[in-house]
Amino acid sequence: MTSGIRTGRARWLGALSVGVAVVMATPNAAVAADNLPPLQPVATDLTTSSKACVAGDGRPYVRGVPRVAAVLHDPVEDDRPAEGNFVTAEFEAWWTDGGGVEQRRSYHSLGRVSSGSAAEWQLPSDLPPWTVVSWRVRAHDGDAVSPWSAVDDEGAGCEFVIDNVSPEKPTVTSAEYPEEGGWSDGVGVYGTFRFDSPSDDVVSYTYDFVGGPRGTVQADGLGGAAEIRYMPTSETLGYLQVQADDRSGHRSPPTNYFFRVKAGRSPFAQWALSDPAGSKSAAPTAGPAARAGAGVAFGGPVPPGTALTSTATLDGTGHGFLTPGTQVVDTGKTFAVGGWVRPAALDHDMTLASQDAGTAPGFTLGARTGDGAPVWSFGIGGTRVSGGRPETGEWAYVLGLYDAETGLARLYVNGQEAGTATEAAPATVTGDFQIGRARGKAGYRDRWQGEIGDVRTYDRVVVPAEAKDLGRRTPQERGHWSLETAPQGLSPELHGGQALKFVGGASAYNYTDQPCDPEADPACEPSLLPYPLVGFGHLDLDGTSGYAATDSPVVDTGDSFTVAAVVNLADREPARPMTVLSQGGEHGDAFKVRYVPSTQTFELVMSHADAPDAAETVAVHSGEPDWAGGRESHLAVVHDRGMDRITLYVNGVATADAAFRSAWTSTGGLQVGRGRTADGWGEYLHGSVDEVQAFSGALSATSVSLLGFGGEPCLTC
Template sequence: MARGTRARRARWLGALAVGVAAVMAAPGAAVAVDNLPPLQPVAADLNTESKPCAAGESRPYVPAAPRVTAVLNDPVEDDVPGEGNLVHAEFEVWWKDASGTEQRRSYSPVGLLPSGARAGWQLPSDLPPWTVISWRVRADDRKAVSPWSAADDSGAGCEFVIDDESPAKPTVVSAEYPEDVFWSDGVGVYGTFRFDSPSDDVVGYTYRFSGGSNEEVKADGPDGSAEIRFMPTSSGPGRVEVYSVDRSGRRSPSTIYDFFVKEGRAPVGQWKLSDPAGSTSAEATSGPAARAGAGVAFGGAAPSGTSVTSTATLDGTGHGFLTPEAPVVGAGKTFAVGGWVRPAASDHDMTITSQDAGTAAGFTLGVRTGDGEPVWSFGTGGARVQGGRPETGEWAYVLGLYDAETGLAHLYVNGQEAGTATEATPSTVTGDFQIGRARGKNGYRDRWQGEIGDVRAYDRVVVPAEVAQLARRIPQERGHWALETGPGGLSPEAHGGAPLKLAAGASIYNVPADACDPAADPECEPVAGRDPLLGEGHLELDGAGGYAATDGPVVDTGDSFTIGAVVRFADREPAHPMTVLSQGGENGDAFKVRYVPATHTFELVMSHADAQGAEETVTGHQQTPNDAVSRGNKIAVVYDDGSDRITLYVDGQASAGAAFHSAWTSTGGLQVGRSRTADGWGEYLHGSVDEVQVYSGALSERAVAFLGHGVEPCLGC
């Protein structure tokens, strides 16, 4: 016999003994010999509203007359083929009124339910509040009845009390963020908020901070109070709305508590590392100055689009380090450390920052190569978070964070969280703060090789928005050619930069002086497709050797860049692939964007090396030929070195993209209308080009939408 069947049989045998005794004890009662009575409803299957059946001190409180429910069962052996096991519910409720007289009501739902179904009764709304009310239920199969249900072995029914009074409004206090005080503590610093209520039956509180969702906390203080910890993530006015909740589930009117949050505290240690060449120490913006070893050279390159003006270059030897010769990070407390770095190698472990803890490092931030591939890493207290891919010669902003409130270590790379936050227990030993090396059992090790700039240490949480701001690189305009004039075969750059030189087969087209105006002359018939793409003119290319180019590179293709242009084809069905823009080296193109007529596709092609036949990453977007001929298209290319991703935009929309990890710095000039092929220069464009705009840095999608309109995009967007 199956275990479930044995259990059911045991239940109905027990019920049978009780039921038979009860029926036989009643005068004139009889039981059909071929029928087993329904099973006694068990307490676990009884509910007062959503609360379990209970009696005595455990009885539930409810805000109004509840709905009571019960699962009713008939023995499986009573199942009649074609009829099933059907049962009928009988409910009863009773209490004593103010005079001590017992009041009793009963209810039997119309109809039968299948065995195992839940029956219910919405109790009358006129039941008295603040009175102990009992209820019970039994099952009837029209031949026999089950024993009455009970809350416990004493036979007491399920009990409840109706609480018709809402609790009083809560009080709210916070030492760190006092109400209506300008201004308090700051972003990234936790504060305690204490909720209390004068009502003595409050069991918890519901609260919501501005911009957040509803949260709940139990009242665990002896006075019915509760405390929560909250960390502001933005400066300015803050608000928390709190409700008291009593044992019946009734909620009080809300209390509004307003507070005002300062910006996040400044770093406890900051070294810009932009000191003059030849310096032997690094001046500190905050904290003590850092002594520099002989392997440190100031005046190194800096990441473009940041406030960093120069960096320190560490040679990776035992002399390549900086230290304030004092601890900066508190033992076991919340802290964050980070900085701009550009590794000159990625084949061995390297340290950006660390802090001594005896003969070990209390934490380390840097590069790890334990599994073969380099990875950014933040380790503290035996835990390690890893993520992101360091690349030689590539700038990155790296920050490690330990949050003592949550016990989690986090790693951020280029403004985004990398890896998975990990539980950590930091060392309680503190020693000197280090830049460029980490303490080991046998001395210092894992020395940095490359540039480091703007190292910061915080004694608070650096929230994600702040990390994104620290890692932000604002794009810089490197060239804008409106292509409206071309005196002497040179089309000037808008800000006096290098012009585009026009080769044979390339010319600037302007509206002819005798061109007709259809608005003034209805019989005027302008030549289709000959209007300037934008403004007063554009570049025209003959497709047989015409192009325009700069003498040298306009943008560093090994770093983030954005380039855009407007293009219109002269032919509805071009005879061969045509390149709109490219820039490369001696043997190949670092990038090119072209149109492939066989597939009606705009393609962005990124090569992995300056060599003919080098591997390429290609991403494309199909485009209707009619659009490219009649009205033209706005084309833009974005390479984001931080996320290692290329994106092709067509008419302001991100149309195609791909991961790309093999950028290299090109040495050749910007080419408009041609690119390198196996046979030399080729893929000449037959059509018109206008508004060529080039930026170092990756423009946002919002900013890209401005390209090709003759206006400057919002570089900070």
């Protein structure tokens, strides 16, 4: 197509000299003695469909007949500022037709523009495609005229070519993820996708992985191909749409490319560390067995809510380590390593996993204590990513990732990215993999003291969703009281756990038990009976002495937990704060959620210790004030020990949260309708409560939103 482009530059130069001579001979073009003529328009002030003014090989290609524009300038005169000077524009366009005859079009603007403003011309519709068209402009101020614009010293005008043809559909190929192949491997593994087009004027390709990244990649030359790297993040039928873009801005019809992605490859090496007590080595789930030092004891405790059956306890001495005696990580390529840990002490740096590199480690993953508060840390190639806060006796899942494609090192703690991804340049090391220690110049150091379980290494990227699953602790239901009835003053737990005991002015209301029979009593109006909050019954509390409680703790307040209930306050304007739920110890509540009438809101209170006058962290509902009487609210308290946060949900919405790092394990039972005050028990609730539910573990926002309806909770949502 470009072979049909013709130029009329030589003939235009001759016309230019004649045209200028004619203009200067015209009486209207005479310059008044006190008037300065407009300035010659310069190429940087000229555009063709917003594209720069260029002549020659760099001339722009445009999709249709363009609009040209020129910023015109009239110099300052003695009696008026430049912005007060007005000019008109004279445009001219020309080309050579197929018969070798020059064609010209001209346009003189009817309106005036102020100096420094743009004049425009929509070129006529009869301009031919695939032909070099030139144009120029000059300015008139009514007395004088500027020289014609020019791109270069030879007087060339701005040039363009009209391209009225869209490029053809591109081709898409991938060796790793072929369109006609089966399920390809897989999540966390990069593949190359190549785009090409039969059209010779393609400059870029626009791509869209549906549900994934999208963007534009430049071709490797005019009409050339392009490649991108893509990493699937889920097991799926992949769908990629690609379009070719030519230099004029035309876009091709889309090419749709389908490919299949398998789940991510299993760990390259894995040790559950759930071996029988007394074992001398750890049996592998994948990879080689790991020899255990004498300071390793199998049969240790496990993080609640996981599939682990036991862990290994390392004593922090020179004998507390495990090693397969060989390399299992290629640090020069993409890899990930992680495991469950529970530190028994945090008075020195401790290593979960490392790999030898002579007298130094090629990478380390663990806890560091050197700079103030302890932090989780992943070090590789002179780079260290740190984040999250280890705590003695607290379980955490820690994972370090190096992505060789991006050059970034990342750290995940309990399934969430911690710290800031940092560029790293590791060297390939071939030393032995280590669990519980790291190599130093004087021997091994930074020994782990505490539990380690389920250590894994991967030779691919562990994507965020997988990291979240690895660090997931599935909540477990610890109690569910529907409060429909309370025979002998005890409301049963639905799964056979400890009952809620009704005390004082606490009673069970059941809609079906009310002594009202319309057939026997004409005055009976069932519609006037109060409806239960959920189901057929609920707990009524008198606000003076009524409450319900279990004999012993329902949740471990020193760990992650969730407690929820439906509540309806009896009074529109309560006179004092009232506690809905609490659980504490001898001197105070580890947590309580209460209604505060002065602010007309609910608040979550977490105390820092079981001691008189202990410090408290308070999270206050930040939404609209809650109308007290006549409307039920669903409340949920979530303590995420792994993330050190507390959250208060009101009607399924997280309305308040705060950082909290002072959790302690309470010894008292769950209280419904009262809490601790400076004077002992108080803040008795006047109202109704229903659907009390308690869980070990932090429920997600989705799971919380599904509570309170009487059905089974979704613990994995």
